[in-house]
Amino acid sequence: MRETLEVFLQLKKEFKVAVTVFLSRAGEEVARMYGVFRELGTIAPGGYYQEVVLEREEGASFPKAGRFASGKYSAFIVSPATSNTVAKMAFGICDTLITTAFAQAIKSGVPVYVVPTDYDEGEVETTLPVFVDRDVCLGCALCLPEEKCPNTAFVRVEGKPIVNLLKCVGCFLCVNECPYRAVVFGRRVKTRVRRVDAENVKRLSEMDGVRVLKHPQEITLYLRRDLGF
Incomplete structure (x- = not known):
């Protein structure tokens, strides 16, 4: 796009x-x-x-x-x-x-x-929208990406945040807020x-x-x- x-x-x-x-x-x-x-x-x-x-x-x-x-x-x-x-x-x-x-x-x-x-x-490559890498996320009680999101697009599931993409406006503030780099945008994945x-x-x-x-x-x-x- x-x-x-x-x-x-x-x-x-x-x-x-x-x-x-x-x-x-x-x-x-x-x-x-x-x-x-x-x-x-x-x-x-x-x-x-x-x-x-x-x-x-x-x-x-x-x-x-x-x-x-x-x-x-x-x-x-x-x-x-x-x-x-x-x-x-x-x-x-x-x-x-x-x-x-x-x-x-x-x-x-x-x-x-x-x-x-x-x-x-x-096989082709595609780019993923913003998501939380749950293997990296520590489930911090105070999640800075969640706190700073202007559209409240984060919700907690089993103690860790996920991104509700239907509320995401693509500002990407969250990507820079996580000190552990658990919030990711632009990851390339293969599909068919x-x-x-x-x-x-x-x-x-x-x-x-x-x-x-x-x-x-x-x-x-x-x-x-x-x-x-």
Whole structure:
């Protein structure tokens, strides 16, 4: 998600483009826990077609997804696209803000670029959000990360704190507060891309009007090539 933010910051700097950010409910939660949500105003500062559109504020019909018929958008970029979102787009399911916007963009002839989180079947690395390493945590009676958390995102389980990620806002104050370094952010772990997820990516890539990319850095390359940015 941060890689995508950096790409759009560069696009705005180079080409002075206006950006609307569409966030699903899940996307908003993840953006908050990874510390990206509070930075979205740097690419979508507000104003005409430059706002952050949140699914939780859009009702059941997602009316702002209908904007693609207005002819105001040069492209619709879904990045990062989870395996769940990819599967829904590939099979025509429109029950979230993002999948509905995807369908509206296709219907309106707006080019779509998708950057899946799960591209090829096999082993990949991913970055974990903030968590408490319970093998390191001593279960201090006075836990500084717990005390200093501005959103009371820590709860005690069996005498040691854990992070409620749905309350975490990605400020990372807790990471620096623990003297034993038991609060961790950014740990890389290995996981696997399922065959079904890779197959859905392939199915999506075969749809008219859709280009599937492997990395957010490719967004600028293809916008230049396809749209003359």
